[in-house]
Amino acid sequence: MRSKTFRGGIHPSEFKHLTEHKIIEKACIPERVIVPLQQHIGAPTECIIEKDTHVKAGQPLSKAIKLISVPVHASISGLVKSIEFHPNPLGTKSLAVTIEHDGSDDSTFTEQDPDINNMDPDILLKKIKTAGIAGMGGASFPTHVKLTPPSDKKINTLLINGVECEPFLTADHRLMLEKSDEILKGIHILTRILRVRHTIIGIEKNKPDAIQLMQKKTKRLKKISVIPLPVKYPQGGEKQLIQAALNRQVPSGGLPMDVECVVQNVGTVFAVYEAIYFNKPLIERVVTVTGPGITEPKNILARIGTPFKDLIEFCGGYTPTASKILNGGPMMGIAQVTDDVPVVKGTSGILVLDQLSSKIPEESTCISCARCVDICPMKLMPNRIASYIEHNRIEDAEKYGLLDCIECGSCTYICPAKRHLVHYIKFGKMLYNERRVSS
Ligand code: SF4
Ligand code: SF4
Structure with a gap:
């Protein structure tokens, strides 16, 4: 008999009422877009455009040179102003093409x-x-x-x-x-x-x-x-x-x-x-811009490369208590240090929390309640894995399924001791990858 569910999981508050009945609005074409040359998992792409070139929306900016890779395209019509490293919403810096809008909406697709x-x-x-x-x-x-x-x-x-x-x-x-x-x-x-x-x-x-x-x-x-x-x-x-x-x-x-x-x-x-x-490349997507830090939450059809701040302005700007910006939702989203990062292909939401909701609780000692184990959808022992990582025992963490973790954050959410379990796990994965590359 079909189970119609999976093992574990949690029921966080949904907060979808802020935008679930709001139709998708088309954002204005931004004055500039910042298009990172890699927005996918896999091999980087090779830039095929030069500074000061005029491009149309839909024109390729890079080409994929490996199988697990996809090109990126100009999302607006305009002039390529720069090709340089720029902060991206994944929390790093990557090579990106900045295009200044020419006022038209010329495109390559029909x-x-x-x-x-x-x-x-x-x-x-x-x-x-x-x-x-x-x-x-x-x-x-x-x-x-x-x-x-x-x-x-x-x-x-x-x-x-x-x-x-x-x-x-x-x-x-x-x-x-x-x-x-x-x-x-x-x-x-x-x-x-x-x-x-x-x-x-x-x-x-x-x-x-x-x-x-x-x-x-x-x-x-x-x-x-x-x-x-x-x-x-x-x-x-x-x-x-x-x-x-x-x-x-x-x-x-x-x-x-x-x-x-x-x-x-x-x-x-x-x-x-x-x-x-x-014949239209992936140059725009729907983004939910929401949260207690946004004046008028909306679902927006936005061009790839649009700075977060433009979309936030389109939603009436920040509320006075706005505090923290996330690329994505509260469970798996990535905190941003600036709102001058661009929407990328994987940006499904921009969440702005207020001072109250963005407070990170202080950790205390694990009380071995096993709640994190009960709810882990991957049947892992998050408490054990995190403890190994804290003690720099990465191989042991790997034996306990470090790499199977999908970083859903459910364990952190449920933990009564407010242990930052998913942060330890992400850190552990980073150490694991570094060691694998250097060995
Ligand atoms: S973040 Fe990883 S360890 Fe924690 S509940 Fe999700 S899958 Fe399990
Ligand atoms: S939920 Fe928190 S306190 Fe309970 S076992 Fe897991 S890490 Fe320890």
């Missing part, structure tokens, strides 16, 4: 009339790669790679991730409500490429309108089912969603393809639709 059923799947795949599409649920893994599993891996199910379990964020929810037909066209493209017979759309029950709409639209489509899922964090994690929707367990260190499945986020599916129906 509407197509594709006959998907008769198109060569390899051509569809190539277009997805050329469009620079990488997972838009936050992981930013190149989409064309996920769509080309090795020949010994048989895929029988395409699983569409409409869960959006992170508190505050509503970008995917709104996309499902406002672009359902386009998402279904995107699914059709993906099923052609993967040659799968069955597609499941997983949506949490806190989005009843999206469930109802998608069920209505797929009523006559026998190969697509919409599965309402109980609300639980981190159900949007690939492994947790596969467990909940398909009752299949991805092995430790394994991938969804090991259980005959490919998972794609609804935002990514929409980007695939645009790439095939408009």
Whole structure:
């Protein structure tokens, strides 16, 4: 019998009411965009543009020179002012192309009339790669790679991730409500490429309108089912969603393809639709700008490279108590030191907390209550792993599953001693990688 849930997990306050009923608004074209040359997991791209060149929206700025890589494109029409290192929302600095808007909206893309059923799947795949599409649920893994599993891996199910379990964020929810037909066209493209017979759309029950709409639209489509899922964090994690929707367990260190499945986020599916129906690269995305530090929270369609501060201004600016900016939601988001960082392909939300909500509680000693163990969706022992890392015993932490941690933050959330467990784990992973490179 299907479990319809996964082991562990938590129920943090949702705060989605701030934006869940607000339609997606199109942001003004920014005066300048800062487009990092790497916005995906994988190999860096090679810059193919020079300073002082005029570019159109959609023009490639870089090329992918390795398989696990995707190009980036100009998101506005204008002049390339600089190609230099700039802070990015992942908390580091990376090479980025700054473009100054020329006042026009010239672009390289136009509407197509594709006959998907008769198109060569390899051509569809190539277009997805050329469009620079990488997972838009936050992981930013190149989409064309996920769509080309090795020949010994048989895929029988395409699983569409409409869960959006992170508190505050509503970008995917709104996309499902406002672009359902386009998402279904995107699914059709993906099923052609993967040659799968069955597609499941997983949506949490806190989005009843999206469930109802998608069920209505797929009523006559026998190969697509919409599965309402109980609300639980981190159900949007690939492994947790596969467990909940398909009752299949991805092995430790394994991938969804090991259980005959490919998972794609609804935002990514929409980007695939645009790439095939408009030849449009991934140059814009929906971002939820929200939190107690934002005057008027909104869902915004923003160009990639738009500085956070422009979108915050578009939402009426900061409230007087605004304190901390996060790229993403409160569970997995990354704190920012400046609001002059750009929206990237994986930016699903900008959360601004106030002084009260951004206070980091002081840690105390572990009381061995095992709550962190009970709720860990990866069946790990976060207390033990963190303790090993504190004592610089990285190999022991690895033996206890350090690398399986999906950094969901559930253990930190539940811990009565306020132990910063996920921070230790992230630090431990960094040390592990450094040691592996130097050995
Ligand atoms: S150990 Fe990792 S996977 Fe487990 S709850 Fe903590 S952050 Fe999540
Ligand atoms: S939840 Fe906190 S106090 Fe309880 S065992 Fe885990 S680390 Fe220790």
